[in-house]
Structure formats: structure tokens, C-alpha cells
Amino acid sequence: xxxxxxxxxxxxxxxxxxxxxxxxxxxxxxxxxxxxxxxxxxxxxxxxxxxxxxxxxxxxxxxxxxxxxxxxxxxxxxxxxxxxxxxxxxxxxxxxxxxxxxxxxxxxxxxxxxxxxxxxxxxxxxxxxxxxxxxxxxxxxxxxxxxxxxxxxxxxxxxxxxxxxxxxxxxxxxxxxxxxxxxxxxxxxxxxxxxxxxxxxxxxxxxxxxxxxxxxxxxxxxxxxxxxxxxxxxxxxxxxxxxxxxxxxxxxxxxxxxxxxxxxxxxxxxxxxxxxxxxxxxxxxxxxxxxxxxxxxxxxxxxxxxxxxxxxxxxxxxxxxxxxxxxxxxxxxxxxx
Amino acid sequence: xxxxxxxxxxxxxxxxxxxxxxxxxxxxxxxxxxxxxxxxxxxxxxxxxxxxxxxxxxxxxxxxxxxxxxxxxxxxxxxxxxxxxxxxxxxxxxxxxxxxxxxxxxxxxxxxxxxxxxxxxxxxxxxxxxxxxxxxxxxxxxxxxxxxxxxxxxxxxxxxxxxxxxxxxxxxxxxxxxxxxxxxxxxxxxxxxxxxxxxxxxxxxxxxxxxxxxxxxxxxxxxxxxxxxxxxxxxxxxxxxxxxxxxxxxxxxxxxxxxxxxxxxxxxxxxxxxxxxxxxxxxxxxxxxxxxxxxxxxxxxxxxxxxxxxxxxxxxxxxxxxxxxxxxxxxxxxxxxxxxxxxxxxxxxxxxxxxxxxxxxxxxxxxxxxxxxxxxxxxxxxxxxxxxxxxxxxxxxxxxxxxxxxxxxxxx
Numbered sequence: 001x002x003x004x005x006x007x008x009x010x011x012x013x014x015x016x017x018x019x020x021x022x023x024x025x026x027x028x029x030x031x032x033x034x035x036x037x038x039x040x041x042x043x044x045x046x047x048x049x050x051x052x053x054x055x056x057x058x059x060x061x062x063x064x065x066x067x068x069x070x071x072x073x074x075x076x077x078x079x080x081x082x083x084x085x086x087x088x089x090x091x092x093x094x095x096x097x098x099x100x101x102x103x104x105x106x107x108x109x110x111x112x113x114x115x116x117x118x119x120x121x122x123x124x125x126x127x128x129x130x131x132x133x134x135x136x137x138x139x140x141x142x143x144x145x146x147x148x149x150x151x152x153x154x155x156x157x158x159x160x161x162x163x164x165x166x167x168x169x170x171x172x173x174x175x176x177x178x179x180x181x182x183x184x185x186x187x188x189x190x191x192x193x194x195x196x197x198x199x200x201x202x203x204x205x206x207x208x209x210x211x212x213x214x215x216x217x218x219x220x221x222x223x224x225x226x227x228x229x230x231x232x233x234x235x236x237x238x239x240x241x242x243x244x245x246x247x248x249x250x251x252x253x254x255x256x257x258x259x260x261x262x263x264x265x266x267x268x269x270x271x272x273x274x275x276x277x278x279x280x281x282x283x284x285x286x287x288x289x290x291x292x293x294x295x296x297x298x299x300x301x302x303x304x305x306x307x308x309x310x311x312x313x314x315x316x317x318x319x320x321x322x323x324x325x326x327x328x329x330x331x332x333x334x335x336x337x
Numbered sequence: 338x339x340x341x342x343x344x345x346x347x348x349x350x351x352x353x354x355x356x357x358x359x360x361x362x363x364x365x366x367x368x369x370x371x372x373x374x375x376x377x378x379x380x381x382x383x384x385x386x387x388x389x390x391x392x393x394x395x396x397x398x399x400x401x402x403x404x405x406x407x408x409x410x411x412x413x414x415x416x417x418x419x420x421x422x423x424x425x426x427x428x429x430x431x432x433x434x435x436x437x438x439x440x441x442x443x444x445x446x447x448x449x450x451x452x453x454x455x456x457x458x459x460x461x462x463x464x465x466x467x468x469x470x471x472x473x474x475x476x477x478x479x480x481x482x483x484x485x486x487x488x489x490x491x492x493x494x495x496x497x498x499x500x501x502x503x504x505x506x507x508x509x510x511x512x513x514x515x516x517x518x519x520x521x522x523x524x525x526x527x528x529x530x531x532x533x534x535x536x537x538x539x540x541x542x543x544x545x546x547x548x549x550x551x552x553x554x555x556x557x558x559x560x561x562x563x564x565x566x567x568x569x570x571x572x573x574x575x576x577x578x579x580x581x582x583x584x585x586x587x588x589x590x591x592x593x594x595x596x597x598x599x600x601x602x603x604x605x606x607x608x609x610x611x612x613x614x615x616x617x618x619x620x621x622x623x624x625x626x627x628x629x630x631x632x633x634x635x636x637x638x639x640x641x642x643x644x645x646x647x648x649x650x651x652x653x654x655x656x657x658x659x660x661x662x663x664x665x666x667x668x669x670x671x672x673x674x675x676x677x678x679x680x681x682x683x684x685x686x687x688x689x690x691x692x693x694x695x696x697x698x699x700x701x702x703x704x705x706x707x708x709x710x711x712x713x714x715x716x717x718x719x720x721x722x723x724x725x726x727x728x729x730x731x732x733x734x735x736x737x738x739x740x741x742x743x744x745x746x747x748x749x
Binding site for chain 1: 349350351352353354605606607608631633647648650651676677678679691693695696697701703704747748749
């Protein structure tokens with residue numbers, strides 16, 4: 001359609017956006033170790049002015065024993081919480097639950113919620129939820145995964161990270177990590193371990209169970225740290241930042257990522273960042289979860305004035321060298337080079 | 338249906354991707370028409386000029402330099418209660434105001450120009466009389482270039498073939514603002530008693546074959562985009578202002594119910610937006626829409642999409658009107674937002690909506706603002722009537738009955 005009705009102000013990827021989520025409903029995925037105090041932090045957030053208009057979805061994945069501090073009803077119903085917030089339990093299909101929320105909001109049956117917080121069970125691997133938001137075919141046309149927020153407690157966090165691969169995954173995939181219970185236990189060892197697992201996430205400490213409510217809403221800055229060396233984590237996971245110093249031809253990016261997805265899709269745990277693309281003045285936000293590619297969008301401006309491309313790769317057994325070499329080879333073969 | 342839902346017996350206010358910065362009921366005279374303009378005053382202030390929907394107030398000037406703290410700096414009175422100044426525009430330090438009377442033959446009916454170089458003290462420069470035995474004066478005007486006022490107006494020497502068809506297109510040369518003179522006029526054939534063709538057939542709601550918006554843009558100074566209420570819309574050649582010529586005509590009515598309101602060309606994209614106005618309470622004239630036209634060939638306009646309305650069942654019983662009305666018109670002045678990617682529109686009790694039109698075939702709603710019924714609303718709901726977006730993408734929207742001015746920022 002852009003060929004029929006071209007615009008000098010639009011991007012090849014559609015309207016240039018002020019921020020990556022555009023007009024979509026922002027989603028915060030709240031993960032955390034068992035007993036880390038997710039629900040307490042969430043309750044405080046919901047009571048704050050910033051928390052007004054939040055729809056909480058408790059994602060049970062068919063598990064029992066979820067903390068029922070928020071939802072006392074056992075039925076699959078939506079409960080109003082005050083402050084314009086609401087809460088529902090998704091026991092079967094997260095997509096279905098979220099679509100229903102949107103439809104009911106449009107009909108004026110639900111308060112005009114502004115964001116979704118999905119609270120996962122303590123032992124959940126967040127990857128399947130990330131996939132849910134990755135393409136327009138599923139929920140990506142209406143919702144935008146803005147933030148993976150992981151709560152780790154200082155008292156038992158180090159031990160939990162040792163025995164639970166899910167906890168490690170939660171830490172590795174986080175955009176922001178909250179250390180709870182720092183007031184009753186020394187958090188230094190945990191902080192060191194978390195930093196080793198995730199060099200890019202912001203790590204903040206909750207003081208007496210309180211945090212800045214914006215920690216729940218502000219997008220994660222997981223791409224801010226360009227100069228992080230490749231890190232090898234447990235479970236065969238590693239992370240690195242691809243930071244080409246020149247704008248890249250979009251077709252080169254696309255070919256390379258197509259190849260990576262075709263050959264190693266399941267091993268691309270998460271790829272996310274800002275890419276400088278030839279012909280685009282703003283950064284192009286790129287996101288992949290395994291074999292799923294989020295539609296790219298161009299922002300009106302670089303968020304912090306730093307026009308350096310920075311794309312974080314979290315992979316399983318795909319090395320920084322291999323990825324860099326692949327991009328180099330495709331760029332060299334691309335016509336016009 | 339909201340009434341069936343135990344969670345929510347009252348309709349919830351909506352603020353999705355718009356952030357309300359402030360509201361001002363304009364001293365209790367918050368019933369606003371369809372004229373909003375932003376003056377960039379020489380002393381650095383930003384003044385929003387607002388037309389009132391009905392007497393007793395004429396226009397209000399609001400200092401919106403700080404959009405979180407708008408201050409009324411001047412509010413003027415109409416000479417009588419049987420008229421309204423529904424429309425205004427600002428070019429530089431000159432403001433043009435439209436006066437329409439309740440009945441034909443009443444006065445004053447016409448166009449007044451004001452010097453607003455001192456915003457607190459608007460001074461009348463001149464008055465261009467449009468009153469007459471068959472005229473209600475001026476309903477709407479367009480004044481952006483400092484030279485010509487394009488307007489929907491009656492005239493003392495015009496006798497319509499039907500009493501409702503009194504306002505037609507008039508172009509007024511105001512290059513000498515103290516002495517406005519008519520440069521040209523055009524009416525839809527058949528609407529003057531002197532035409533030698535039959536008058537057009539009446540529509541069921543019969544809102545008249547009258548001019549409404551008369552938009553002219555510097556990209557095509559030889560084109561007028563003229564909406565004619567029950568007569569549809571016309572693309573006009575005004576290269577010779579004294580002799581406007583029809584290039585093309587497009588209408589959706591019948592089967593729709595008339596009242597075509599505004600046409601905004603998106604020049605770079607060869608598109609055109611055309612709006613209807615909802616005029617009946619409780620959505621009796623639903624659907625009133627914003628239409629997207631393929632304008633690659635200006636002689637053959639093709640409707641390709643509409644901006645999706647919010648669900649009628651959720652709004653029709655809230656009171657007052659529901660449906661399209663004014664949109665932001667990419668007014669060609671420095672204080673106006675320009676976009677061919679986003680459409681801002683007001684929908685009465687459906688509030689303010691923004692659409693992403695980057696895919697012209699599939700406009701997508703990206704923001705909505707439906708505040709609670711303002712105090713003093715006579716229909717029990719908000720009735721957002723007009724919208725203007727400034728060059729910083731700050732949005733100004735007004736309520737038709739009592740809410741006055743709402744200022745919002747965009748979050749998309």
C-alpha cells in the first residue's frame with residue numbers, strides 16, 4: 001500500500017513511532033523466584049498513582065497453589081481492585097484471556113485499563129509468554145511486551161539460582177531485576193550472581209518492600225550497555241551485544257536473521273535492540289523470540305541521542321563470532337556492495 | 338452491553354494514549370463551536386482562540402503557553418442572543434470570525450476581522466455584511482493566508498430555491514483588511530431560484546444543500562475542497578477566483594444520510610479525508626464516518642476505507658450525538674500539526690479519537706479520550722465538537738455544551 005499511497009514522512013515500516021510500543025497496550029511480565037515477594041511489590045504498585053488502570057493477569061499455567069492475595073475468588077472471573085485496576089486469572093489460554101480483556105474494555109464493560117501486568121507463577125520459564133507477544137498473528141498487534149521484571153530475594157536468591165534453571169532463565173531474560181528482602185539479608189552475593197547472568201538488566205533494590213512504581217512501567221533499558229563482552233551462562237545460554245558501527249542495509253539484516261532463524265530458531269532465546277538502518281533516520285526496533293520475528297518499527301528519534309546500533313542476543317550455543325561472521329558474509333555478498 | 342455488566346453500570350471514561358493536561362470551562366461558558374486557532378503572539382505567548390457554539394459569548398482567547406495551566410485572557414460578548422460565532426480562523430495577528438443568525442433577515446450576519454496583536458484587546462478592523470432577506474450569514478470560514486477568506490455564507494442578493502439552502506461558497510479578498518470585497522462565489526446548481534435546472538431532491542433528514550467547510554491549501558492554491566452538507570463534496574478549480582469550476586463531485590448519500598462536513602487532502606499521498614457530521618441524538622443517524630478516498634485522480638475519487646467507529650451499542654444511549662464531526666485539518670499555518678499518517682477526529686459522546694492511516698486501506702484507532710460528562714451538560718454526556726493539534730502535537734478539543742477546552746498530549 002505504501003507504493004500506492006507513498007508518504008515522505010513515513011518509514012518503510014509504517015508510521016514512525018515516538019516509542020517502540022506505538023499505540024499498543026504495554027505489557028509487563030512479572031516473574032520472580034518462589035517467595036521472593038512479587039505479590040507484595042505488585043500490590044504496592046497497584047495502589048500507587050502510577051499503578052492506576054492496571055489489569056493484572058495471573059497466569060497459572062494450570063498450576064495450583066498460586067498466591068491468592070489478590071484474587072480470593074476461585075472462579076475464572078475478573079475482579080475489580082480499586083484505583084481503576086482489575087485482576088483475572090488465566091488458567092487455560094493467556095491469549096484468550098487478553099483478547100477478552102480488550103474486547104470488554106472496548107465495549108465499556110471494564111475499566112479503561114492502560115497496561116497489563118502478567119504475574120507468572122514462581123517456577124515459570126517466561127519464554128512462552130514472550131513468544132505470545134512476538135508476532136501480529138498472536139497478540140502482538142494489540143499488546144507490546146515492554147518489560148520483563150524479575151524479583152529475586154536476597155535471603156534465598158543465591159540458592160534458588162543454583163538449583164532452579166527456571167530462576168536462571170528469569171534472571172537472564174529480565175529487562176529489570178528487583179532484589180527484595182535486602183533489608184534482612186546481604187544482597188551482594190546475589191547481585192554479583194545476577195550481574196554475571198545478565199550484564200544488561202538494571203538491578204534495583206526494594207527498600208522495605210517499596211520500589212519506585214515506575215519500575216513497573218518504564219521500558220527496560222536492556223540495550224543500553226553496548227560494550228558488554230560475550231557472557232557464557234549456565235544451561236548453555238550466552239549473551240552478547242551486536243553493535244555494528246555503520247547503518248546496515250535492511251536486506252542484510254533480514255537475510256542474516258532469516259538464516260539464523262531457519263538454522264537455529266529454537267536457540268535464539270531473545271534478540272532485541274535498536275538498529276541503525278540505511279535510509280532511516282531513527283532507530284529500527286528489532287525483536288525476535290526463537291523463530292518468531294516481531295514486526296520492525298522505526299522510532300522518530302534515537303531515545304538517548306546515542307545513534308549506536310545495539311542489539312542484545314541471548315542464545316543457546318550460538319556464539320557471538322558465528323553471528324558476526326554471518327552478518328559479515330551476507331553484507332559482503334549483498335548486491336551494491 | 339455496558340448496562341448488562343455488573344462490573345460497570347456507568348460508562349467508564351476513556352483515556353487511552355491521550356494524557357489530559359488540563360481542562361478549562363472558560364468561566365462557565367464552555368459550550369464551544371467549531372473554530373479553534375492558535376496564535377503565536379509576538380511577545381512569545383501562545384493564544385488559543387475559540388469560537389462559541391451559541392450566545393451570549395462571541396469568542397474566547399486562552400493563553401496556552403503552559404498547556405497545563407491555560408488562562409482565559411479575553412472573552413467577548415455577542416451583540417444579541419439570536420446569533421452565534423460558530424467559526425473563526427487566525428492568520429498572523431488577524432482573526433476572522435463568522436456570524437450566523439438564528440433566522441433569515443436578522444443582523445448582524447457576516448464576517449468580522451479583528452486585530453489581535455494585543456491579544457487581551459481584540460480590535461475590530463472591519464465587518465463584511467452578509468445579511469439579507471434569505472440569509473443567515475456565515476456558518477464557517479477558512480482564513481490561513483492573510484489574503485482571502487473562503488466561507489460558507491449567505492448574501493443579500495441570493496435567493497435559494499429551498500429555504501434551507503441559503504449558504505454557499507464565497508471568497509472574500511481581505512488583502513486590505515479594512516475593506517473586504519467579494520472575489521468570487523459558487524453555489525450548487527439548482528439551489529438558486531434563478532437556476533434553470535431543477536432543485537436537488539431533499540434527503541430524509543433534510544439538512545440542506547449548503548456549503549460547510551471551504552478548505553484551500555498552499556500546495557494547490559488553485560483548488561477548493563468544498564463540502565456541501567446534503568450535496569456531498571466538490572473539488573473546485575479556483576484558479577480564477579471570480580469563476581470557480583467543478584472538477585469533481587463525490588457523495589455517499591443516499592444511501593447514507595447526508596451532512597458532508599470537511600474534506601482534507603493529503604497531497605503527498607494522493608489521499609483525501611472526508612467527514613460526515615452526526616446531527617441526531619442517540620445515534621439515530623448512525624453511522625457518521627470519517628472516509629478515506631483514493632484521490633490519485635481528482636476527477637475520480639474512490640472511497641477505500643473509513644476510520645472505525647467505536648461500538649455504537651456502547652455509546653448510543655449515553656445522551657446527545659454520537660458520530661463523526663470535525664477532524665484536525667492540517668491547517669496551513671505555523672502553529673498547526675501537519676500529518677498524513679495520523680487523523681484526529683471528534684465524535685461527540687464518542688469523544689476524541691486518533692487513527693493511524695499509514696495503511697490507507699486499514700485505518701487503525703490508536704488513541705481515544707472520552708471524559709465524563711462535564712458539569713452542566715444538558716445531554717448527560719460529553720459532546721466533543723472540534724479538535725486542533727498544534728505543531729508540538731498538543732491537542733486542543735472542545736465540548737459543545739459546557740466542558741469548554743480540554744488540552745491533551747499524545748502518548749503514541
